[in-house]
Amino acid sequence: MSDQNPVFIPGPTNIPETIRKACDIPTMDHRSAAFPPIYDKARAGVARVLNMGVGGEVVLFPATGTGGWEAAVTNTLAPGDKVLAARHGMFSQKWIDLCQRHGLDVQVVEAPWGAGVPVDAFAQALAADTGHAIKAVLVTHNETATGVTSDVGAVRAALDGAGHPALLMVDGVSSIASIPFEMAAWGVDVAVSGSQKGFMLPPGLAIVGLSAKALAAMQDAGLPRCFFDIRDMLSGIYPYTPPVALINGLAASTDMLLAEGMAAVAARHNRIAEGVRRAVAAWGLSPCAQSPELYSDTVTAIVVPEGVDGNALVAHAASAYGVAFGAGLGAVAGKVFRIGHLGMMTDVMALAGIATAEMAMADFGMDVTPGSGVAAAQAWYRETRAG
Structure with missing residues (x-):
């Protein structure tokens, strides 16, 4: 396959030369004063792309979107917690599988492949859950396997209509930085993306946005986590060796996206x-x-x-x-x-x-x-x- 031809896969995507060059930097001492401005710029850019609003945080893990899913789950939930999710494609299924492997009780709503998130069924499940056993609702914003975009705002409306306090977690891996994403307006508590799609970078970064509510939930979360512990990521120093070149590329990517608008x-x-x-x-x-x-x-x-x-x-x-x-x-x-x-x-x-x-x-x-x-x-x- 010629590397001169563009790819037409839903990720990794084609890389602009500006971003490729931003990733091509000399080795840096990531414990020096040179790294924090790069990291802070990338995080601030992502927050603007997410339309995060105030009170939230962005963390960047050396991983892919799947690592972002794991970080979302393990940092906010406890063993045996119930989560609500729909199975309507490959990636919604993978998120369900990840939750089940972590010992969570997943209430699965089945929907055809080619359908969107079944908002009405979610609304019924949330209204019936008067004891608020459901701790999180999982939404795959853009189901990459079927080419389906679901209405995240409608899920938020279902949560609000039921007066339900569950966290709203959104897989935005193939949507964020490409199609409208309104983290604050939709009341999204955890938004997960990856570097290799709308951000136009090589694979290697799991990008996670957290609301103030999600940050508060971390205090009572009981699932094991070490590499994906967001508390360590927010401690003021990157907890292990960061992928400096990719983070520098992400800063350039968000600059490019925000300049376009x-x-x-x-x-x-x-x-x-x-x-x-x-x-x-x-x-x-x-x-x-x-x-x-x-x-x-x-x-x-x-x-x-x-x-x-x-x-x-x-x-x-x-x-x-x-x-x-x-x-x-x-x-x-x-x-x-x-x-x-x-x-x-x-x-x-x-x-x-x-x-x-x-x-x-x-x-x-x-x-x-x-x-x-x-x-x-x-x-x-x-x-x-x-x-």
Whole structure:
């Protein structure tokens, strides 16, 4: 696969040269006075990207989003605590599995893959929990496997409607820094992300935002933690060797995002995603997401016709054209292929991915007219181009 071609996977994403260079720094003594300003700048930038508000904290672990999930759970909950979660895709399932491995009592609401978080079922469960046994509600904001974005604000409304004090924890790994995320306005207590998606960095940082309520919950949390102990992270000195280069890159990333403006970042993602969706419609195919209000602006999972193996299609695109698309995962493995369109992405890059997908589908004998999706996306991009 050529490293000159952009990737169209939902992470790791393409890295802008400015950020790549920011990660390319000489070895630094992380116990010297040179490191704290870098760390503080990166954390402050993330807080602004999250729209965190006052009273919260950002911590940065040398890990990926999964490490962020573990930090969220182990720092705020106690053994045997009940949590409410929905299973509607690969990553919501993984978070449930992580909680169960930590001895938590997970009340699972089942939903189809392609559906969003079942807000009505959550509201019923919260209203029925008059003893407030549920200590946390878990939401996968953007289900990467199916290309579905759920309504976090509606879950907060369900919590408030039931007068329920549970913590609201949100997996924003493939949403934060790409699509609207309002930590304070939505009353999110723990927000988890990773460096390798909307922040456009290499993998290696788990990014965790905590509200004042989540910070207070740490005092009574009883689950074991050591490496992921947020109390150590907030002690005033980084508790182990920090990934200085990635943190310097994160400071550059947040500078870039905030200079563009988070509203503009979200609008760009929406516009590019809509071009991809119009291409999918022109091919006569459909997204895995059940309805338009669920369509993700960071990744589109495309259902392939019966008899076509979506994962084989992805492998063919990689071997024949040197372009990476996302394979289907879990319950939709082989049934979809995914086009990631987040992070560093432009109209021109998106068109290259659409054209390559058309070539691969034509090679597989699918009934797709070469150029049809490209033309549909071109028309949209021309109609909505900046300026």
